[in-house]
Amino acid sequence: MAVDEETIRRIARLARLELGEAEVARLADEASKILEWVEVLGRVETAGIEPVSAVIPKPHRWRADEVTDGGLGEALLANAPARAHGFFAVPKVIE
Amino acid sequence: MSTGAIIEGRTGPWEMVLGLEVHAQVISKSKLFSGAATAFGAEPNAQVSFVDAAFPGMLPVLNGECVRQAVRTGLALGCTINRWSRFDRKNYFYADLPAGYQISQYQHPVVGEGALEIALEDGSTRTVGIERIHLEQDAGKSIHDLNPELSYVDLNRAGVALMEIVSKPDMRSPEEAGAYVATLRAILRAIGACDGNMQEGSLRADVNVSVRRPGAPFGTRCEIKNVNSIRFIQQAVAFEARRQVAILETGGTIHQETRLFDPDRGETRSLRSKEDAHDYRYFPDPDLLPLELSEAFIEECRASLPELPAARRMRYEAELGLSPYLARLLTADMEQSVWFEALLAETAARQGRPAREVAEKAANWMTGELFGALNRLGLGIGQSPVSPAQAAALLAMVADGTLSGPLARQVFELMLETGEDPAAIAEARGLKQVSDTGALEAAIAEVLAAHAAKVAEYRAGKDKLFGFFVGQVMKATGGRANPALVNTLLRQALG
Numbered sequence: 001m002a003v004d005e006e007t008i009r010r011i012a013r014l015a016r017l018e019l020g021e022a023e024v025a026r027l028a029d030e031a032s033k034i035l036e037w038v039e040v041l042g043r044v045e046t047a048g049i050e051p052v053s054a055v056i057p058k059p060h061r062w063r064a065d066e067v068t069d070g071g072l073g074e075a076l077l078a079n080a081p082a083r084a085h086g087f088f089a090v091p092k093v094i095e
Numbered sequence: 096m097s098t099g100a101i102i103e104g105r106t107g108p109w110e111m112v113l114g115l116e117v118h119a120q121v122i123s124k125s126k127l128f129s130g131a132a133t134a135f136g137a138e139p140n141a142q143v144s145f146v147d148a149a150f151p152g153m154l155p156v157l158n159g160e161c162v163r164q165a166v167r168t169g170l171a172l173g174c175t176i177n178r179w180s181r182f183d184r185k186n187y188f189y190a191d192l193p194a195g196y197q198i199s200q201y202q203h204p205v206v207g208e209g210a211l212e213i214a215l216e217d218g219s220t221r222t223v224g225i226e227r228i229h230l231e232q233d234a235g236k237s238i239h240d241l242n243p244e245l246s247y248v249d250l251n252r253a254g255v256a257l258m259e260i261v262s263k264p265d266m267r268s269p270e271e272a273g274a275y276v277a278t279l280r281a282i283l284r285a286i287g288a289c290d291g292n293m294q295e296g297s298l299r300a301d302v303n304v305s306v307r308r309p310g311a312p313f314g315t316r317c318e319i320k321n322v323n324s325i326r327f328i329q330q331a332v333a334f335e336a337r338r339q340v341a342i343l344e345t346g347g348t349i350h351q352e353t354r355l356f357d358p359d360r361g362e363t364r365s366l367r368s369k370e371d372a373h374d375y376r377y378f379p380d381p382d383l384l385p386l387e388l389s390e391a392f393i394e395e396c397r398a399s400l401p402e403l404p405a406a407r408r409m410r411y412e413a414e415l416g417l418s419p420y421l422a423r424l425l426t427a428d429m430e431q432s433v434w435f436e437a438l439l440a441e442t443a444a445r446q447g448r449p450a451r452e453v454a455e456k457a458a459n460w461m462t463g464e465l466f467g468a469l470n471r472l473g474l475g476i477g478q479s480p481v482s483p484a485q486a487a488a489l490l491a492m493v494a495d496g497t498l499s500g501p502l503a504r505q506v507f508e509l510m511l512e513t514g515e516d517p518a519a520i521a522e523a524r525g526l527k528q529v530s531d532t533g534a535l536e537a538a539i540a541e542v543l544a545a546h547a548a549k550v551a552e553y554r555a556g557k558d559k560l561f562g563f564f565v566g567q568v569m570k571a572t573g574g575r576a577n578p579a580l581v582n583t584l585l586r587q588a589l590g
Contacts, residue, residue, distance in 0.1 A: 014374060016188060053181075053385045062159030065123050068130030069144035076143055086139040087238070087247035090190045094239040094246065 001039065003031040100268035101309065104340045110309045111336040112316075113272050113302065114264035115328075117279060118257050119289040120233065120297040121164045127232050127256035128155030128198065135295050139249040147254040149194035154382050161256040162386065164288040165205050165230050166396040168258060171286050171403055172225050174209030176393050180229075182383045185375045191235035191248050199259075201377040204229035205386060211262075211282075212405060213274040214423055223275050224263030233257050258289070264303065264313065269329035276300060276325050277427065281404045284429040299323045304335040306343065314339070315349040319363050322356050331356040335363045407432060415439075415454035424462050431476045434483055435461055441487030446494055453490070460490060464504070468511055481510050489517040497521065499528050499578060530577040532584065535568070538576070539588050542567045553589060561585070 008028045012019045019027065082089040102109040126133060129146035146153040169176050181203040184196040206228035214220050235253035237246050260279065266272050280298060283289040291298050300323075305316035319335060322328045334356075339349050354363040402410070404426045411422035425435045435458065442457045443450045465486065469479060481489075489507060492498045498506060498521065509520045521527050529535060542564060543550050553560040568581050 010374075014186075014376065053379075061156065062162065063125075063130065063156045065125055065158055065160035066130065067125050067132040069125075069146075070131035070142045072143065072145070073141075076140055076145075076148055082245070084242065084245065084247060086141075087249055088140070088190075089242070089245045089247055092239065092244055092246050093190045093237060 001032070001035045003028050003035065100270070102306070102336060102340050104344050106344050108309060109306045109336075109340045109343075110267060111332065112264050112305045112307060112313055113266035113268075113332060114316075115262045115266070115272060115275060115303070116301040117260040117262075117276065118233075118299050118301070119168075119260060119283055119291075121161045121230075121256040121258055122287060122289060123158060123160045123164065123256055125158055126254040127158055127161050127230065129254055131254065133255050137251055139247075140251060142251040143253065147193075147250055155198065155380075157383065157386070158256065161230060162205065162388075163392075163396055164256075165228060165258050166388065166393060167286055167400060168260070168283065168288045169206030169209065169228050170393075170397050171282050171288075171400055172206075172209040172211055172228075172260075174225055174228065175207035176388065177203065177205055177207055178388050179203065180205040180386045180388075182230075182380045182386070183377045184380050185231075185377055187375060189234065189237075190246055191237045191250070191253065193235070193250065193253065197232050197234065198380055198383070199231035199377075200229035203385075205388075211275065211278060213271065213278045214408075215270060215274055218419060221265075221271060223265045223271070226261040226263050228258050228260045231257050231259060264305075264316075269332045272302065272332055273325045273329045276328060278404070281427055281429060285402075285404055285432075286400055293323050293325075296323060300328055302328055302331060302335075304332055304339070305349070306336050306339045314343075315351050317349065317352055317354050317363075319354050319356050320366070327356055327358050330358070330361050331363055334361060338363065404429075404432070411454075411458075415451055415458075417454055417458055421455075421458045421462060425458060428476070434476050434479070437483035438486050441484050442490050445487050445491040453494075456494075457487075457490060460486070464507060468507070472511070480512075480514050481507070485510060485516055492517055492521065496530055496577060497527055499575075501574060502526050502528055525573075525575070527575065528577045529572050529575045530580055532580070535572070535576055535580055535584050536588070538568055538571045539564075539581075539584055542571055543588060550589065561589075564589070 005024050005028045008019070008024050008031065012024075012027075077083050077086075077088065080088050100111065102111065120133075121127075123133060125131060126144075126147060129144040131144040131147055132142040134142065144153075146155055166176055180200055182198050183201040185199045185201065186196045188195055204227040208227070209225040211223050211225060212220050213223060233252050233255040235248055235250040237248055239246050241247055262275065266275060276298075280289075280291040280293075283298070284291045289297060293299065299321050302319045302322055303316045304319065305314040307314045317335060317339070319331045322331050335354070342349060353366045355366050356363050408419075408422045408426040411417045411425060412419060415422075417425070426432050438457050438461060439450050439454060442453045446453055465479065465481070469476065474480075489498075489503060489510065492506075493500070493503045498517075502521075506517050506520050506526055509515070509524070510517055513520070546564075546567065549560055549563065553564075564585055565578070565581055568585065569576055569578070
C-alpha cells in the first residue's frame with residue numbers, strides 16, 4: 001500500500017509533529033516501503049485462526065480495590081514545566 | 096412505536112430521534128488501572144499515581160471491582176455479558192490527558208445489548224434498547240478561570256473508572272430522555288454501581304439529537320456533550336430539535352458536529368473543532384491482556400444483585416395492592432424505597448397486621464405528609480428528622496384511634512421540629528383524642544344546654560343543625576374529641 005504525502009501530513013498533524021516538505025516526501029516513501037514489507041504477512045492463510053493476544057498463556061491478574069498509591073506530592077510535580085497552587089500549569093487551552 | 100413529542104413545523108410535522116451516552120462513575124475505592132484513591136474533593140493532585148500521570152514505564156493493572164460493577168450493571172439491564180473483551184487506546188491530545196490516550200473499549204465492550212423499560216407520566220411504558228456498556232478512564236480536570244494566561248490541571252480524576260452506557264436511538268421526546276436517565280440512575284444506585292450524583296459529575300450524558308419526518312429514515316445527528324442534569328438534558332433536547340427543524344425548513348442541511356449546552360441561555364452552541372478532531376486512531380492497548388470472564392464470576396455478579404426498581408414496583412402493585420402511581424413514586428429513588436420498606440415493616444409489626452393491609456395507608460402518608468414536609472424543609476429522605484420507626488408509631492396511634500387525622504398532623508409537625516416520639520409529644524401536649532365516653536357526654540350536655548333554642552329547632556326537623564352541634568363539641572374539647580364517638584353520642588343525646 002502506498003502512503004501519499006497528504007496522509008503523512010495528516011498523521012503528523014494528529015501526532016503534533018512539525019515536518020518540513022523534504023521530510024514529508026522522504027517519510028511517504030519510507031512508510032510505503034514499511035507497509036509493503038509488512039504486507040508480506042498477508043500471504044499467510046489465517047482464516048479460522050484466533051488472533052494471538054499473548055504468546056505465553058497467562059491468566060490476567062486483577063488488582064484488589066484498595067488504595068495503595070497517590071499522595072506523591074513533590075515527586076509528581078517535580079518535572080512539571082510550570083505549576084501553581086498544587087496544579088500543573090499549562091498554556092491556556094480553552095476553546 | 097413513536098407517539099412522542101411531535102414538532103409542528105411550518106412545513107408539517109417533525110419527529111425527534113434521541114440516543115444517550117451516559118457516563119457513570121463506578122463506585123470503587125481506587126482507580127481503574129492504579130491504586131490511587133477516587134474520593135471526591137481532595138487537594139489538587141493528591142490522589143494521583145505515576146500511572147495516572149503517565150510517567151514513562153508505568154504499567155496499568157486492572158481493578159477487578161470495576162469489572163464486577165460493569166458486569167452487575169449489564170446484568171441489571173438484561174444485557175449480554177461478553178466473555179471476551181478488550182481495552183483499546185483512544186488517542187487525542189489534551190492537557191488533562193497526560194498519556195495522550197484514554198484507555199477505553201472500542202470494538203469489544205465488556206457488556207453488549209440489553210433493554211430498559213421506562214414509565215412515562217401518563218402511566219404508559221416504553222422500552223429503550225441498550226447498545227453496549229464499556230469501561231474507560233476518566234480524564235483529569237482543567238481549570239481555566241484562575242489565571243488569565245494559564246490553565247491549571249488537576250489529575251485527581253484522571254484514571255477513575257467510568258462506565259459508558261450507550262442507548263439505541265429509541266427515544267422520541269424530552270420526557271422519554273428524562274425518564275430514561277432517571278430510571279437508569281435509580282438502577283445504578285439500587286445496585287450500588289454508581290452514586291448517581293449529577294452535581295459532582297458522577298453521572299453525565301452526551302445526547303445525540305436528530306429530527307426526521309415521522310417514519311422517514313434517520314436524519315443527521317448532532318451530539319450535545321456533557322450535560323449534567325435531567326432538566327438540562329430535556330432543555331437541551333427541546334432546543335436542539337427546534338434548531339434543526341428551523342434549519343431544515345429553510346432549506347439548510349444539518350452538519351454532524353459536537354455542541355455544548357449553555358444552561359444560562361438555554362441553548363446549544365457549536366464547539367468549533369477541526370475536521371480531524373474525531374480521528375482517534377484506536378488500537379488494542381499492548382499493556383493489557385484481553386478481559387476474559389468466567390461463568391462463575393458472572394454468576395457471582397448476578398447473585399449479588401438486589402431487587403431492582405422495576406421488580407420492586409411490580410411487587411408493590413401485586414403483593415401490596417398499591418396503585419401504579421404510588422408504586423412508581425416509592426421505587427424511583429433507592430433511598431426513599433429503603434425508607435418505605437422500613438416504615439412498612441415497622442407498621443405491620445406494630446399493628447400486628449399483614450403488610451398488605453397497612454401498605455396503602457403507609458404509602459399515602461409517606462408520599463403525602465412526609466414528602467410534603469421534606470419538600471417544604473428542603474431536605475432529602477436521608478435527612479428526615481422523623482425515623483421510619485417513629486412514623487410507624489404515629490400511624491399506629493391513628494389506627495387505634497388515639498389520634499384523629501388533624502391531631503396526627505399536629506403531632507407530626509412537632510415531631511419534625513423536635514425529633515421526639517409521637518407518644519411522648521401527644522402525652523406532654525395533651526393532644527390525645529378524647530374517646531372517654533363520660534367526658535364527651537359531659538361536653539355534649541354543656542353544648543346542648545348552651546344552645547337550647549337550636550336543640551328545639553333540630554328536634555322540630557331541622558336536621559342540618561347536626562353539623563353545628565358536632566362543631567361546637569369539637570370546639571369545646573379543643574379539637575381532640577373522637578369524631579366517630581361524638582357523632583354516636585350526639586345522636587343519642589338529641590334522639
